[in-house]
Amino acid sequence: MTHTLSETGADVQTPAPASGGGGGYFRFVLRRIGTSIITLFGITLVSFGLGVLVPLRPETANLSQQALSNPAAVAAFREKFGLDLPVWEQYLRYLGGLFRGDLGISQQTGQPIAADLAKYAPATLELVLWATVLSVLIGVSLGIVAAYARNRWPDHLARVVSLVGVSLPTYWLALIGSTFFFRQLGWLPGSGRLDASDTPPPRVTGFMTIDTLLAGDMSAWGSAVAHLILPATILALSNLGMVLRFTRSAVLDGLNTDAVKAARVKGLPGRRVLMRYAVRSASSPIITVTALSFGFLLAATVYVEQIFAWGGLGQYAYRSATNLDVTAITGISVVIAVIFLAVNFTADLLASAFDPRIRLQ
C-alpha cells in the first residue's frame, strides 16, 4: 500500500492491483523487509557519516583540559575508541559489530551501547506509548467531529486546537506546563519518573507503571502514573494537530464518496453514515497517522525528557550529541529507526486488514 496526500491534505490510498493471493502477500512482506534493511543501512551510513564529517574531535568533550594538552593521553583515547583508524575502517568495523548485535562502547558511560539503550529505551517507550494513545484518542475524536461539523464552530475550534498544537514548540509547552500544573497549582509532580522518596521497584519490564504494579507498591504506582501525566500530555499536544488534520481530511474525503452519498439517499441516519462509512473508509489513513505519530513522538521526546529529567533515550541522545559520542548517536538512530520501521510495517498490515479495498501485491 502507498499513501499520498490529496489536495485536501488527506492520506489517500493508491489502490493496488488485484491480489495475487497468499504468494503476493508473502512477496509484499519480503519486499518490505528488504526495503527496511536497506533503509537501516542508509541510516547507519548517514548517522556515522555526519558524525565523522563534522570537524570535531570527541576527546575534547571526554578528556580533562590537562589531558587534552597531553598528546599521549589523546592518542590513548583515540586508540581506545578506534578513532585513530581511517573513517572507512571505522565504519566497516561498526557494521561488522552491528551484525553481531554489538553497537560499540559509549565514550560517555564506558558501557556497551546496546546495554545503555536497553536500559533507557523502556522509559522512552512508556512515555511515547501513552503520548501516542492520548494524541490519537483526542486527535481522531476531534478530527471526526471537525469533519462532521465542517465549517461550523466545532470545526473552527478544532482547527484552532490543531494550529496551536502544531505551532507551539514542545520545549516551551513543557516549561509552561510544568510551571503551571506543578509549580503554580501543585496538581502534578515535577521531574523524574518517580517521587524521589520512593525506592524504584525491581526492574522487570522497565516500564515504571508496570514494574511498580508487579512489585505491589501502589504508592509508587500512583507516583509513576502521576509523573507520566504531564510529559505524556505535553508530548501528545505536540502531535495532536497532525493527527487531527489528517483525520479531518480523511473523514471529509470519506464523506464525499459515492457510498456515503448512496447511504444518505437511502435515508440512513447521519451518525450511522459517519461512523459506518466515512470513518471506516478513513481507517487506513488513521492507522498510518498513528504509526507516524509514534515515530514523530520518539524524536520529539528529546525536548520533553530534558525538561522533565525523564532519563530515557531522549536524554541519552542529548548527552551523546553534546559529548560528540558518534557511536552512541548512531546506535540511537539505528534503534529508533528499527522501532519506527517495525511500527510502520505493522501499521501497513493492519491497514490492509481494516480496508478491504486494499490489495497487497
Add this chain to the structure above:
Amino acid sequence: MASKPMRKAVGACALLLTGALAVTGCSSSAEGGGGASTEKSGTLVIDQAFTAQSIDPATIFQVTDAITASGLYQTLFTYIDNVAEPEPLLAESLTANDAATEFTITLRDDATFANGNPVTAADVVFSLNRLKYLAASPAYRMEGITVSEVDERTVKLTTENPAPYIEHTLTAPPLAIVDDEAVRAAGGTDAEDAADTDTAGQFFTQPANGAGSGPYALESYDTNAQIVLVKNENYWGEAPAYDRIVIRNVNNAQQQKANIEGGDSQIALDIPGRIAEGMESDALQVQSSSSPEVLYLALSQKDGAATDDPDIVEAIKTGIDYEALRTLVGAGAKEATGIIPSMMIGALPEGEGPQSDPEAAKKLLADAGKTGTEISLDYANDYTRLAGIDYNTLAQGLQTQLEGIGLKVTLNPTPTSTSLQRYVDGETEMALWSWPPDTADASDELVFAPGGLIGERVHWPADAAPETAELAEAARVATGDDREAAFTAWNESMNEAAPFAFLLEPSFFLVASSSVGHVSHDPLAAINLSQIN
C-alpha cells in the same frame, strides 16, 4: 447544540482529565505531597545539570562525579566551607622536609571503609599509584610524585620538584583513598601497566561496593538520569545527615527553579545568579560565594594573529570597561584583579587589578595607525557552567566595548567542544574562557605562565617573557611565608606582561531549602555532600 460525536469526544476528554486528577490525588495523598515529604522521609534531592562520566576515583574529572565522590570517598585532606585551607581528613598529620620534596603523612587510626576494612597506608599507596598508572584524565596530578608505605599508618610522598602545596593536591577527588583489597578483588591494580590491565572501573558503579570510606554508599549510578546514595551504616565518623541523597539530572535552570520552589528538590546548583537573587524567601536560602575561577580573554601571540602586537594587547587590556562588564554579568560577580582569584594566596587587593581607560586605548590605536584592526573572538555559546553566565551576552558586551576603541571584532560562537578544541590547538585569535581549578591553591594558576599549559595555547613561550617565567618558577618552589610574596609578584607581572585580559571573578550561587541546615560551596566539587547537615 453539539452533535452526539462532539458530546462523546468532550465526554472522553473530561473522563481522561478526571482520571488523571484522581490518580494525581491518590498519588499525592499517598506521598504526603511534594518534595517536603522527601526531606521528611530522610531523602535529600539535589538538582544538577549532569556531566557524569565515571565514579571510579582514578578517572574522575567532571563536576557531577566530584560531587558524588564527596559523599562516597574521602581524601587525605579536604576543604571545609569554601575556605582554601586544607584540613586533615583521613590524614592525621603531615610533616615536610625543608625543601618541600618529602612528606610524611600519618593516617588517623579510626577510619574504616564501608565494608568494614580499616584505612591503612597500603590503601593510600594503592589508590595513588593506581591513579598514576591508570593514565586516565586526572593522572597528571601524580606526575613527579612517588608514594611509599612506611608502616601501616604512615606513608611517604616524594616529589621531583618542591611541592609546598601538596596538601592542596591531596584534596582533589581523584586522590580519594579506596580499599585496595576490594578493588584488587574486582580486577584493579596499581601496577605500571594498569592502563592496560586494570578492569575494576565498573566495580565502582556497583551498589554498596564498600570501597569508599565516606558517610554515604552507592545505591545506583546512572550518568543519564540520577545518582542515588544511601547512608553508610558503618561510617566511622559522625552519622550522616540523610538516609538517602538523590542527585538528579535536571538540565534546565527554569525547571530546577520550579522544582525547588515546588518542594520537589532541596538543593539546586545551576540557577543563574540573576535569577537566584530574587528567590530568597522564608522557604529558600540563596548562597553566593567566591568562585576559584577567573574569566579571561586569551590573546594569541601566534605569528600573523592581529593580537600578536603589543599595541593591540595593551589597547584591549586598557580598553575594556571592567565595571560595565561586571554590571552586565550581574549577581555577585566582581572585577578580577589578576589571574589569581581573591580566595587564594597571592591575590591582589581590590583596585590593584587592571585599570580601564578606553580613551587612552583609543588614542593608542589611533597613534599607532591600528584603528580598524579586525579581530575574531571565539567563545562557547552553550557554556553556562560558570554561575550561569551567558557567554553570548558577555561576548557581545566585549565586542561593543572594543569597537568603541576602534577595533573591529567578529564574534565566533561555537559549541563548547568546538570552541575548546580550537583553543587547545592554539587556533584562536582572541578567546573567552575560564579555568576550572584542580585545587584552591595559587600554584594551580601557574599554567598561565609563559610556557605553561595555557600560555602555550596563546603561543607565549617562556623566552617571550623571561622575567615573568622566572617569577612563576620562584612562586612554584617558594615555601612557608615566602609563598604569598612570590605569588603576588608573579601575579603583578602577569598583569603587566601577559597576553591575557583578566575580566571577572564570578560568584557561585546555590539555592537550598531553608530546611537544609548547612550547605556550602566547595572549591572543587560545587558542594561537598559529606558537609551537608
